[in-house]
Amino acid sequence: MDAERVRATGRWLVQHATDRCATTVGLALLTTVWDEDDIELIKTIGLLSKGFGPLAARALERRSWCGGSDALLWLAERVTGWGRVYVVESLCTIGSTAARPWMLRRACDGDYLNRYFAGKVATEAHLQEAITAANPDSELVDHTGLLLTIMADSGGTGITLEHYPPASAVLEAHCEHVGRLEPSVERFVIAAQLAEHLHHPAAERIAWPEGGRERVLSGYLSLLDRDDWCTVARAGLAAGDHRVTWLVEALAPSLGLRAFSVNDE
Secondary structure (H helix, E strand, O other), X not given: XXXXXXXXXXXXXXXXXXXXXXXXXXXXHHOOOOOHHHHHHHHHHHOOHHHHHHHHHHHHHHOHHHOHHHHHHHHHOOOOHHHHHHHHHHHHHHOOOOOHHHHHHHXXXXXXXXXHOHHHHHHHOOHHHHHOOOOOOHHHHHHHHHHHHHHHOOOOOOOOHHHOOOHXXXXXXXXXXXXXXXXXXXXXXXXXXXXXXXXXXXXXHOOOOOOHHHHHHHHHHHHHHOHHHHHHHHHHHHOOOHHHHHHHHHOHHHHOOHHHOHHHO
């Protein structure tokens, strides 16, 4: 079939169709060709990511050699939900060097669907290399913590910590680096979630060096016990922060968190 006729038909349908199905057919046609002049059109329709995200991501992935990877990154900044899943997975597939800083710091937005790609981001963006460096920036440290909590709860959807070979090294590095940062509610909650996971029997299946699990768990618990961290957590509770309210009910009893101990107030 004439590739130019396919492309022209696809572009016309994406631009002029008044029916979602016809637009989908047009976008599907554009996934079969490579013309870089289609990128702006694909980016635009890709913003309607719930319905057109998979094909838009595939079409841009196919054009990664001529600006498609930059377009995927542009789109990833602007879509959520399932659309973000499709776009981030395409970025993982093409292994864009330019996208790596963004993937290490902003790929996850806290949505439940992040579980589908968190482990892929950690693997393809070489998280271990980044977080075990001497002085990672705070945005990288915080996003690493978010990635780890998501992977800890990704059973049945994505790569779990138990199936991520560098998990022990990344957990240890995160614990070390986050302890050098100013305490915040988000950091307190993430440290508590990771400490809780390390209490769980599943954490035994992580490839730990001798004594590694106990050392990292102790590290997180020590952070949660620090006066400055306790002060921030209590302030969050007093302000009605829903994250802290959930933490007090769900995790504080099993972890014995001093921040919420009546005897310590």
